[in-house]
Amino acid sequence: MNWTDVGxxxxxxxxxxxxxxxxxGCVAIFRTDEEELFATSNSCAHKQGPLAEGIxxxxKVTCPLHSWTYSLExxxxxxxxxxxxxxxPVRTEAGRVLLDVSTLAQKAPA
Known part of the structure; x- marks a missing residue:
């Protein structure tokens, strides 16, 4: 894995x-009310809405454009x-968010 500090x-x-x-490409990093972290594509599969601006x-996250909902898992x-x-893959270490950038090329949406 190639963990990169993203903030x-x-x-x-x-x-x-x-x-x-x-x-x-752009990645959305989500933090749930249970303090869990998830990372996904930032683009909704429906109309490419910005998921980082979703609810x-x-x-789960709901797209702000047309209310499609996705499992963050x-x-x-x-x-x-x-x-x-x-x-x-995403994790935390010493208060920093680390993203495995080696998987981005393999999973990038078409």
């Missing part, structure tokens, strides 16, 4: 997200919607 954990509010630009609830669309977004 301070304190910069991501509970039930919020931050968008990180990488050489392979985080439990282990699997990237799968929920309910009647079909599709998925890429998910990436």
């Amino acid at each position: 301070a954990l304190s910069d991501i509010p509970l039930r919020g997200a931050r968008m990180v630009k990488t050489a392979k 985080v609830h439990g282990r 699997t990237g799968e669309a929920q309910g009647a919607d079909a599709g998925s977004i890429a998910t990436y």
Whole structure:
């Protein structure tokens, strides 16, 4: 794995997200109310809405454009919607958020 520091954990509010630009595209880093971190593609599979601006609830995010909801764990669309977004390994260390950038090329959405 190729862990890269992408910012301070304190910069991501509970039930919020931050968008990180990488050489392979934009990644959304989410922080749940249970203090869990998840990383996904920042683009909704429906109309490429900015997921980092969506509503985080439990282990899900709802796109701000057309209300598609995705599992932050699997990237799968929920309910009647079909599709998925890429998910990436993310962790914290000493208050910093680390993203495994080696997986970005493998999982980048088409």
